[in-house]
Every structure is written in structure tokens, then in C-alpha cells.
Amino acid sequence: MNQPHFQDLDHGITLIDAQVVRHGLAASYLIVENGRAAFVETGTSHSVPVLLEVLEHKGLSREQVDYVIPTHVHLDHAGGAGTLMAQLPNARLVIHPRGARHMIDPSRLIAGATAVYGEAVMARDFGTILPIPEDRVIQAGDGDSVSLGGRELVFLDTPGHALHHFCVVDEKGRGIYTGDTFGIAYRELDTERGAFVYPTTTPVQFDPEALHASVDRLVAQGLDYMYLTHFGRVGGESLGRLQTEQHEMIEEFLALGRAHRRDGEGRHQALCDGMMALFVKRLAAHGCRLPESRIRELLAMDVELNVQGLEVWLDKQPAG
Known part of the structure; x- marks a missing residue:
């Protein structure tokens, strides 16, 4: 067996690519406690063989997994x-109450994602999306918890990115x-x-005020x-800086959106150009030495999706 792409952290946590x-x-993330296991996030159906390979590599059976926990759908x-x-x-699936129906019957989820990505990308990048029997689904509201081998996992409702998101x-x-x-x-x-x-x-x-509040609630x-x-674990002494930068960039996104709100057909491209320029500038200040071409390559998909979400938010704002 080829060694799968993973990194053992501490406290029984394994980061899996x-x-x-x-x-x-x-x-x-694979969490193991007293011989019981849980996956937080699943990736796509293409990811499943990798997750199972890590489980086997760590000497755990499939029967030892108690929970599968996507943060949102x-x-x-x-x-x-x-x-x-x-x-x-x-295993039982633990999911935000607003997301449960999409896991039980994913037809609307598939349709919505296909509208964003297109059928070819859906098949290539996401593969098959299977329904989950309702009797295997736990809906976790704000403050609810589950016990993994005696280890408590507590769920916080954290809107801003999505209404069906918990941490x-x-x-x-x-x-x-x-x-x-x-963030990312x-x-x-x-x-x-x-x-x-x-x-x-x-x-x-996307709801900027809710996202501001959720970021602060986590910290x-x-x-x-x-x-x-x-991707991966962040924190320690940098947590305060990361919190501040999240707030700053949310506001910069909003200012960019408002500046181009009435640009008509050119709005989307103007927003993409503006957001990419914002990232390039911030990364230079961060000390990033990657060539700008590589930065643009890494961030292109996220800029496109961020701008789509920003435009949805802009179009909901009252005229004036």
C-alpha cells in the first residue's frame, strides 16, 4: 500500500489531504479517541478511498467509525x-439542521452545484453524490454535542459563509x-x-455581518x-492577527463590491480583477515571494467563486 497523504497532529487528530x-x-480530519473514530469533512466521493486508506493505515476498522461530520453541505x-x-x-452523519434534507435527498444540492460549476466539472471534480438514509442522520443545533469515546464535540451555529454551517x-x-x-x-x-x-x-x-460575528465567536x-x-491547522500566537485580517478583508470585499455595483456587463470581470489585485497586494505585504503568476494560478478559482458570492450579496442590497 502506498502511504496516503496525511499528517498526524497531536491529541489523536490526523490531517488528511x-x-x-x-x-x-x-x-x-480523522479524530480517534479510545478506539472510536470520526471524520470531520469528507471531501468528494473521489476522496473516499483516501480516507478509508488512512483508516486502514492506522489500524482502525470501518466499524470503529461512529460519526461523519461535514461542517456544511x-x-x-x-x-x-x-x-x-x-x-x-x-457511523451516523452529524449535520446542521438546515443541511440535513440535502444529505437525505441531494437532488437540489446537485442541481445547484451544477448551475455553478457545469456538468463536466461536476463529474470530473465531485463524482457521484449518494443519499443518506434519514435514520442515520443526526441534526446538531447550536450548543448540541456528541461523545466520541468520551471526547465531547460541541457544535456552534456559524452563519456568514452559509446558513447551513456549523463549526x-x-x-x-x-x-x-x-x-x-x-477562511482559507x-x-x-x-x-x-x-x-x-x-x-x-x-x-x-454570504452574509458579511454574520461572518464577522462568527469569526469573533470562534476566537x-x-x-x-x-x-x-x-487547509490545515493554524493558530497559536498568530490567531489574533488572522482574526483581524479576516475582518479587514471582509470589509475590503464589500468596498470593492460597492465600487463596481453599477458596472453593468463589465461588473464581474472588474470585481475579479479588483479582488485578485487585493490579494496580490496583501501577499506582498505578507512577505510572499512566489511569482505573481503562481499566486494568480493558486487563487483563480477562489476569486471567481468569491466574486460570484459577492455579486449575489450585492444584488440583494436595497437600491440607493
Whole structure:
């Protein structure tokens, strides 16, 4: 067996590269406590063999997995949930109440994602999306918890990126599995200052005020780390800086959107150009030494999706 792409952290946590689109883009976390296991995030159906390989590599059976926990139903986080659950006979899916119906019947989820990505990309990048039997689904509201071998995992409702988003507080792991709420950090952009983390405003439920509040709520839990889906663990002394930069960039996105709100047919491209320029400028200040062409390559997809979400938000704003 080839060694799968994973990194053992501490506190029984393993970071797994779910290999969505490319290496280092999307993570799944395997938590093990007293012989019981849980996956936080699943990646896509293409990711499932990798997750199962890590489980086997660590000497765990599929029967030892108690929970599969996507932070929200976007396909890079939950697209593989049905396929993974089919391989784990004792597991239950834990999901935000607003997302449960999309896991039980994913037809609307598939249609919505196809509208964003197109059929060819859907098939290539996300694969098959299987339904999950309702009796295997746990809906976790704000403050609810589950016990993994005696280890408490607590769910916080964290809107802003999506209304169906929760984050998972793991006190024994000294951190929070943040999904997309605390932003994105591609580790190729790390410098001596640490990670470069930016907000994600993917369509269609971006709410800047809610996102500001959710970012602050996560930091207010007083833990050491944020376990990002995109990508890896951040925190320590840099947590305050990352929190401040999230707030700054949310406001910069809004200012960019307002500046181009009435640009007509050229609005989308103007917003893409403006957001990319913002990132290039911030990365220079961060000390990033990658060529600008590489920066643009790494961020192109996220800029496109961020702008789509920003435009949905703009079009909801009252005239004036």
C-alpha cells in the first residue's frame, strides 16, 4: 500500500489531504479517541478511498467509525458523505439542521452545484453524490454535542459563509474545525509571518455581518487552533492577527463590491480583477515571494467563486 497523504497532529487528530482538485486544497480530519473514530469533512466521493486508506493505515476498522461530520453541505466538504457512509456500517452523519434534507435527498444540492460549476466539472471534480438514509442522520443545533469515546464535540451555529454551517469545538484537540467560517489558507502562501488566511464568500448565502460575528465567536472560545478545511491547522500566537485580517478583508470585499455595483456587463470581470489585485497586494505585504503568476494560478478559482458570492450579496442590497 502506498502511504496516503496525511499528517498526524497531536491529541489523536490526523490531517488528511482529501485530494479535491489538487493536493493541499481540501482536508478531512480523522479524530480517534479510545478506539472510536470520526471524520470531520469528507471531501468528494473521489476522496473516499483516501480516507478509508488512512483508516486502514492506522489500524482502525470501518466499524470503529461512529460519526461523519461535514461542517456544511458544499460539495468539497460533504460531497463524499453518502459514499463514505455506505462504507461505515456503524457511523451516523452529524449535520446542521438546515443541511440535513440535502444529505437525505441531494437532488437540489446537485442541481445547484451544477448551475455553478457545469456538468463536466461536476463529474470530473465531485463524482457521484449518494443519499443518506434519514435514520442515520443526526441534526446538531447550536450548543448540541456528541461523545466520541468520551471526547465531547460541541457544535456552534456559524452563519456568514452559509446558513447551513456549523463549526465543531474539540476542547481535547485545543481547537475548532472551522469549515469555511475562518477562511482559507493555501500553505504555498505561508511565509515567516505564518499563514495567509482570507475569507470565502462563495455563493449563495454570504452574509458579511454574520461572518464577522462568527469569526469573533470562534476566537472567543479561547482555544489554541483553528483546523481549516482549506487547509490545515493554524493558530497559536498568530490567531489574533488572522482574526483581524479576516475582518479587514471582509470589509475590503464589500468596498470593492460597492465600487463596481453599477458596472453593468463589465461588473464581474472588474470585481475579479479588483479582488485578485487585493490579494496580490496583501501577499506582498505578507512577505510572499512566489511569482505573481503562481499566486494568480493558486487563487483563480477562489476569486471567481468569491466574486460570484459577492455579486449575489450585492444584488440583494436595497437600491440607493
